[in-house]
Amino acid sequence: MSGRAAVSQRFARLSLLAGLLVFVLKLGGYALTGSVAILSDALESIVNVAAAVLLGVTVRVSALPADDNHPYGHSKAEYISSFVEGLLIGVAGVLIVQATLSRLMEPQLPEANWLGLGLTVLASVLNLMVGLLLLRAGKVHRSPALEADGHHLLTDVWSSVAVLLGVAIVLLTGWAWLDPVIGLLVALGILWIGWRVVRRSLSGLLDERLPDEQIRAVRRAIESFESDYLEYHDLRTRRAGARTFVDFHLVLPESLTLYEAHRLCDHIEEAIDLELPETSVIIHVEPQQFAHEPGTVDVRF
Ligand SMILES: [Zn+2]
Ligand SMILES: [Zn+2]
Structure with a gap:
């Protein structure tokens, strides 16, 4: 395996580990606060785990040298990974819309559980660090798959920040409807990111010209x-x-x-x-x- 592939593999494993940890932390945050916005955030993290597994497989395939069957090499495998990752992000967005709409019908105040909020903050810090690492590695090694995963983690950070701010405002003001509304806004943002990742992968698969x-x-x-x-x-x-x-x-x-x-x-x-x-x-x-x-x-x- 080439040096680039070994590096990519390492980052894929890091992403998987972080994804699992973040998912558990956010689920804990939801269990303790009952905030549907935090739940939507946690659901989105399952996607990260699936995406990290896929990332590990594709960086391995894309690093294979050219052979008789694939004389141009296998580097396009990465676009398949980022395409599926984009679709998964979209699925997460739809799930969140569903969860928030039902909560919007019957607003419910999240609990002021500081441990629960703390877990969510911790998960976001973890996402931020791993996301920045992946993004840099993706740029340095020109790997669209690593870069897509890094972008993905960073969008999770922003959505978590929005969710936490929302929960804080709800707890201060008692406006229970704000929790699902913020969950909905986060979902729309996630759908937008998913669309962009899909679009980028498709232009790679369709041989778009260089910038x-x-x-x-x-x-x-x-x-x-x-x-x-x-x-x-x-x-x-x-x-x-x-x-x-x-x-x-x-x-x-x-x-x-x-x-x-x-x-x-x-x-x-x-x-x-x-x-x-x-x-x-x-x-x-x-x-x-x-x-x-x-x-x-x-x-x-
Ligand atoms: Zn020549
Ligand atoms: Zn000519």
């Missing part, structure tokens, strides 16, 4: 050899987890030997790899006389 600033970096790398080629066209980019793929057509003067053309291509490939590490580049070379019109070769939409 603008990275495309500019690729163009910069190509254009640093401007004096050696005539023009280039049909630049295509896509990302599969930590790996990036770039291909384009390069029009060269007919006088160039095959040896020179190949050397130029290798230099351009190196320059692109310098801008975007772990990038696989394929260059289709065309002599000026036979240069295809942009967009007419291979790229039919």
Whole structure:
């Protein structure tokens, strides 16, 4: 297993452990306070546990080297994990809406149990620390699955903060209806996050092009050899987890030997790899006389 995979595995285990602990703590918080907002928060934590298990499986699969059946590698497995994670977040959101709506019909005052509130605070601090760690690891190792899990934990922190504030206000003012209303707002926020995670995974699965600033970096790398080629066209980019793929057509003067053309291509490939590490580049070379019109070769939409 590569170093990156070992690191991802470690973070997946950390996420699982934290998820279990947070779930137990929040459930304790609900048992002691009877707050439906805290219950909705706890239910959402079950999703974290399931997501962490899934994360562990996919980081293992995505780290497998390319083989005969999957010559481009397995890095897209991470999008499946983050897609399912997004769906799970959505399910949690729906569960919470259901729980809060029934409580809204019969408002009930949560109990001022300081131990119960303390457990929920503790769970949130744990989530905050693990979430920040995962987010940083996901950025450093360019792992969409780790990043999705980190985002997920951080949204849990914000929803818990809202829930705790709400319970405090309810206890101070006696407005029992505020508890389910805050639970409902938290649920809407969770549904929104779930949708965003699903959307991001789908764009990865559907080979969305690189973000603008990275495309500019690729163009910069190509254009640093401007004096050696005539023009280039049909630049295509896509990302599969930590790996990036770039291909384009390069029009060269007919006088160039095959040896020179190949050397130029290798230099351009190196320059692109310098801008975007772990990038696989394929260059289709065309002599000026036979240069295809942009967009007419291979790229039919
Ligand atoms: Zn070569
Ligand atoms: Zn062409």
